[in-house]
Amino acid sequence: MTGTSTNQESHVTTGATVWLTGLPSAGKTTIAYELAGRLRAEGHRVEVLDGDEIREFISAGLGFDRADRHTNVQRIGFLADLLARNGVKALVPVIAPYADSREAVRKRHRASGAPYLEVHVATPVDVCSVRDVKGLYAKQAAGELTGLTGVDDPYEEPVTPDLRIESQHQTVQESVAAVYTLLSERGLA
Numbered sequence: 001m002t003g004t005s006t007n008q009e010s011h012v013t014t015g016a017t018v019w020l021t022g023l024p025s026a027g028k029t030t031i032a033y034e035l036a037g038r039l040r041a042e043g044h045r046v047e048v049l050d051g052d053e054i055r056e057f058i059s060a061g062l063g064f065d066r067a068d069r070h071t072n073v074q075r076i077g078f079l080a081d082l083l084a085r086n087g088v089k090a091l092v093p094v095i096a097p098y099a100d101s102r103e104a105v106r107k108r109h110r111a112s113g114a115p116y117l118e119v120h121v122a123t124p125v126d127v128c129s130v131r132d133v134k135g136l137y138a139k140q141a142a143g144e145l146t147g148l149t150g151v152d153d154p155y156e157e158p159v160t161p162d163l164r165i166e167s168q169h170q171t172v173q174e175s176v177a178a179v180y181t182l183l184s185e186r187g188l189a
Helices: 028-041 051-057 066-085 099-112 125-131 136-141 172-185
Strands: 016-021 046-048 089-093 116-121 163-165
Touching: 016 028, 016 066, 016 099, 016 172, 028 046, 028 089, 028 116, 028 172, 051 066, 066 089, 066 099, 099 116, 116 172, 163 172
Parallel strands: 016 089, 016 116, 046 089, 116 163
Antiparallel strands: none
């Protein structure tokens, strides 16, 4: 049989994981969904593994201590790797506050051969607290919440991410363009 179906021609099947790490309200999820739209428009198969959705459906019952956060990140890393190995761009806007957890995910991808890119959305805590998308910083300031990453719980910034975005200095579209350029430079877009 010669030729390919129209359906196969319309999809780009090179998978990869793009992990967007950063503080709460840094802009990770906004960038991921905007990038997903751009990639889908070009025929890429894309899934956004939103940290809040994962906690609700796959990691329900886990708390926010170091061990549970590590378990949550490993579960998400497993899903991302599975998708990436099967031709999907997995966009992962998840805080993942600990460097060893993120490194374990990178090693999983390295072992499977799936491309993995770490993007640090390096928005300062003072900017994130003003954005306060979910009201977490306000709750923490009012004493209603403890363990807020970057405030009273640690966030270990990536030392050598594949890309660092300072979202407070650019538009969402500029941030998306920077991630897209990284994907293009790596032959993934």
